[in-house]
Amino acid sequence: MSSPSPLFHTLAVIGPGLIGSSLLRRAQQNPAIAQRLIAIDQSADVLERVKSLGIADQVTTSLAEGVQEADIVVSCIPTGAVASVAQQALPHMKSGSILSDVASVRSTITQEIVPHLPSDITYVPVHPMAGTEYSGPDAGFSTLFEERWCLLIPPESTSSSAIERVETLWQLCGARTRRVEAHYHDQICAMVSHLPHLLAFTICDTADRLSTDLRADVLDYAASGFRDFTRIAGSDPVMWRDIFLANRDIILQTLERFQGETAKMAEAIRTGDRDAITERIERGRRIRLSLLENRQA
Numbered sequence: 427m428s429s430p431s432p433l434f435h436t437l438a439v440i441g442p443g444l445i446g447s448s449l450l451r452r453a454q455q456n457p458a459i460a461q462r463l464i465a466i467d468q469s470a471d472v473l474e475r476v477k478s479l480g481i482a483d484q485v486t487t488s489l490a491e492g493v494q495e496a497d498i499v500v501s502c503i504p505t506g507a508v509a510s511v512a513q514q515a516l517p518h519m520k521s522g523s524i525l526s527d528v529a530s531v532r533s534t535i536t537q538e539i540v541p542h543l544p545s546d547i548t549y550v551p552v553h554p555m556a557g558t559e560y561s562g563p564d565a566g567f568s569t570l571f572e573e574r575w576c577l578l579i580p581p582e583s584t585s586s587s588a589i590e591r592v593e594t595l596w597q598l599c600g601a602r603t604r605r606v607e608a609h610y611h612d613q614i615c616a617m618v619s620h621l622p623h624l625l626a627f628t629i630c631d632t633a634d635r636l637s638t639d640l641r642a643d644v645l646d647y648a649a650s651g652f653r654d655f656t657r658i659a660g661s662d663p664v665m666w667r668d669i670f671l672a673n674r675d676i677i678l679q680t681l682e683r684f685q686g687e688t689a690k691m692a693e694a695i696r697t698g699d700r701d702a703i704t705e706r707i708e709r710g711r712r713i714r715l716s717l718l719e720n721r722q723a
């Protein structure tokens with residue numbers, strides 16, 4: 427008996443880095459996803475690596491060539507480049523195909539892409555809430571999305587059949603899926619992802635600006651607290667610069683909220699208010715424990 431046809435005939439990934447190569451690896455392992463895999467990147471070195479890893483049937487630096495036969499194009503490039511690359515790709519995509527991307531910020535990017543959408547191509551952006559601090563094709567792995575949320579953020583009036591196909595794609599990658607509205611998505615991510623990265627980069631920068639002797643000792647003796655808190659400070663600078671700028675207003679509001687809470691904790695410490703200090707620690711701890719219960723830690 428022949429196996430059922432895959433979800434897509436041809437899947438093209440623009441930017442086979444951490445996220446893109448993880449998607450390709452998964453698609454290669456799971457024939458239900460696509461029959462043919464294409465990797466597109468501006469870097470010939472990245473494509474050489476993709477070839478050696480054997481995770482695509484075709485590689486190309488040409489956007490036009492890479493997208494023209496694809497039934498779905500998933501752009502996995504830095505947030506700041508997503509809208510302009512989409513605008514360059516769209517005229518070469520075939521009628522009835524789907525454009526998607528995995529950018530970490532939604533409202534601003536979707537607003538830039540939607541006016542350029544031809545009526546016969548559907549845009550279904552997603553955001554897999556999974557990653558690591560590493561980048562590039564060697565950093566990817568096929569189980570990256572397993573048990574993680576993949577948020578779908580389709581613009582209003584997107585056809586439900588296209589949304590369902592994209593949802594199925596990510597479920598075949600092992601993810602749990604949910605549809606959310608773009609502004610709400612950006613508020614959530616400002617809190618759970620963008621603020622933590624901003625703090626991790628800044629705490630490392632603060633240590634770096636200490637006097638020479640103190641800085642050296644701080645880094646020598648950094649134990650698990652500093653280490654756990656700053657793992658994500660190893661992340662890619664371009665990716666995070668782009669995210670901070672694309673979600674500027676919401677990140678600044680979230681940061682202001684955080685500074686307000688920090689000021690209250692500082693006041694409790696200054697005045698020796700033991701109950702207030704304990705209550706604040708307990709609230710934070712409860713949140714951390716709830717992440718474990720929700721399988722998110």
Ligand SMILES: NC(=O)c1ccc[n+]([C@@H]2O[C@H](COP(=O)([O-])OP(=O)(O)OC[C@H]3O[C@@H](n4cnc5c(N)ncnc54)[C@H](O)[C@@H]3O)[C@@H](O)[C@H]2O)c1
Nearest residue numbers: 441443444445467468502503504505529530557558561562
């Ligand atoms: N890293 C994470 O944890 C994570 C998680 C979810 C979503 N994201 C989002 O996914 C996207 C990719 O992140 P990543 O960590 O996989 O990045 P990465 O640096 O590992 O890979 C990005 C790839 O895009 C290529 N690229 C850059 N500009 C390009 C262009 N103009 N045309 C073609 N190729 C181009 C690079 O050469 C590289 O191969 C970003 O938008 C990021 O915000 C990242």
Ligand SMILES: O=C(O)C(=O)C[C@]1(C(=O)O)C=C[C@@H](O)C=C1
Nearest residue numbers: 530554555556557558559619658
């Ligand atoms: O685990 C990490 O290293 C990540 O940074 C992953 C992480 C996150 O902040 O949770 C990073 C950016 C994304 O858009 C989604 C996931």
